[in-house]
Amino acid sequence: MKKIYSLVLVSLFLAAGPLFAQKQLYFGGGGTGISAWFINQNNYGYQDLDVKAGISYGFNANAGFDFNKNIGIKLELGFQKLGQNYIKDVADTSFTRNIALNYFQLPLLFKFRTGGEVVQFMAAIGPQFDFLMSAKQKYYYTLLNTEGEFDYDKPIPGTTELISEADITHRFNSVDIQARLDLGVEIYIIKNLFIDAAFSFAYGMKDIIAPDYQYEDKDGNYNPVHNVYLGLNVGVNYCLDFSK
Numbered sequence: 001m002k003k004i005y006s007l008v009l010v011s012l013f014l015a016a017g018p019l020f021a022q023k024q025l026y027f028g029g030g031g032t033g034i035s036a037w038f039i040n041q042n043n044y045g046y047q048d049l050d051v052k053a054g055i056s057y058g059f060n061a062n063a064g065f066d067f068n069k070n071i072g073i074k075l076e077l078g079f080q081k082l083g084q085n086y087i088k089d090v091a092d093t094s095f096t097r098n099i100a101l102n103y104f105q106l107p108l109l110f111k112f113r114t115g116g117e118v119v120q121f122m123a124a125i126g127p128q129f130d131f132l133m134s135a136k137q138k139y140y141y142t143l144l145n146t147e148g149e150f151d152y153d154k155p156i157p158g159t160t161e162l163i164s165e166a167d168i169t170h171r172f173n174s175v176d177i178q179a180r181l182d183l184g185v186e187i188y189i190i191k192n193l194f195i196d197a198a199f200s201f202a203y204g205m206k207d208i209i210a211p212d213y214q215y216e217d218k219d220g221n222y223n224p225v226h227n228v229y230l231g232l233n234v235g236v237n238y239c240l241d242f243s244k
Contacts, residue, residue, distance in 0.1 A: 023241075024066045030235025032058040032200065036082040038208075040223035045215035049086035049097060056081040056100070058231065064111065074109045074124060082227050083135075095163075098138040101172065101208070101227070103130040107180055117188065124182040128202055130227070132174045139164040171213045176227055178202040184233075192239050200231040 034056045043049055060078025079102070086097040106129040113122035140162050184198025204227035207214070216222045 023068065024239045025063070026066070026194075026237045026239035027061075027063040028235050028237030029061045030059065030196070030233050032060070032080070032231040032233040034058055034080065034082070034229050034231040036084065036227070036229040038084045039203075039226040039228050041084065041086070042209055042213075042215075042223075042225045043086075043097075044213060045217065047088070048217075049088045049095065052085040052087045052096075054085040054098075056083065058105070058233075060105065060233075060235075062235065062237070064237075066111075070112060070114060072111045072113075074107075074111050076105065076107045076109075078105045079103070079133075080105050080130070080229075082130075082229055092143060094142045096138070096140060096142065097164075099168075100136045102133045102135070103176070104133055105130050109180065109182065113186065115186075119188075120186045122182070122184055122186055122196070122198065124180075124198070126180060128178040128180040130176040130178060130204075132169065132172055132176070134167070135169040135172050136166055137164055137168045138166065171210055172208050173206065173210055176204045176206050176208055178204045178227060182233070192241070193237070194239065195234070195236050197232070197234045200233055201229075202231075203228050 035053070036056055037051065041048065041051070058078055058080035060076045062074060062076040062078075064072055064074035066072035081100055081102055083099040083101045085099070086095075088095040107126060108128075109124040109126040111122060111124040113120045115121050180200060180202040182198040182200045184196060186194050186196045188194040206226070207224035208227055209225050214222050
């Protein structure tokens with residue numbers, strides 16, 4: 001029986017050998033264009049606002065290890081600006097509320113890729129830990145002129161009033177955990193240098209609103225608020241081959 005066990009172990013070891021060929025360590029950096037928003041907007045019990053589209057950004061440094069040509073892991077350290085913008089026109093007044101949540105991000109992704117020597121398709125999935133650095137808000141109203149023309153970003157002097165303070169970090173929880181999925185390509189420029197481009201989708205698993213600010217809506221219900229974003233990340237990476 002022991003001989004059979006020994007034979008099985010030797011066979012598994014020999015079979016696993018090719019799987020751990022072409023091992024490589026790589027490191028690099030990149031930038032991300034982000035479209036971020038909240039699921040279940042929160043206006044602290046007041047009238048709901050309309051969502052206004054906006055683009056934010058992020059950047060990161062990363063390191064990864066490929067166990068073979070198909071399977072690897074990737075760790076990132078970076079910064080992301082999430083949040084959401086709102087607008088609401090009531091009679092002759094336009095209300096604008098811009099929220100920016102600045103996070104230090106720490107994703108740990110399991111990666112799969114396939115393809116040729118130059119172009120490879122990749123998919124990565126895993127948790128992303130976000131640590132809130134600050135939360136900023138610009139909340140004001142603008143009086144419209146008689147022609148109905150107004151500028152959201154540069155209100156008419158003397159007709160604008162700030163509604164809320166600029167720093168609202170205390171209104172949000174300090175940690176969020178997101179489920180993240182990346183889909184994209186890796187293109188080798190030379191043997192040890194490649195660029196990557198991938199769409200990233202992430203959904204926050206935790207309520208981002210601090211307990212003291214979880215106000216009920218007009219129907220008497222509180223709906224947890226979650227971060228969501230879609231981004232396009234482009235990076236450059238240098239790799240070291242450990243297959244030999």
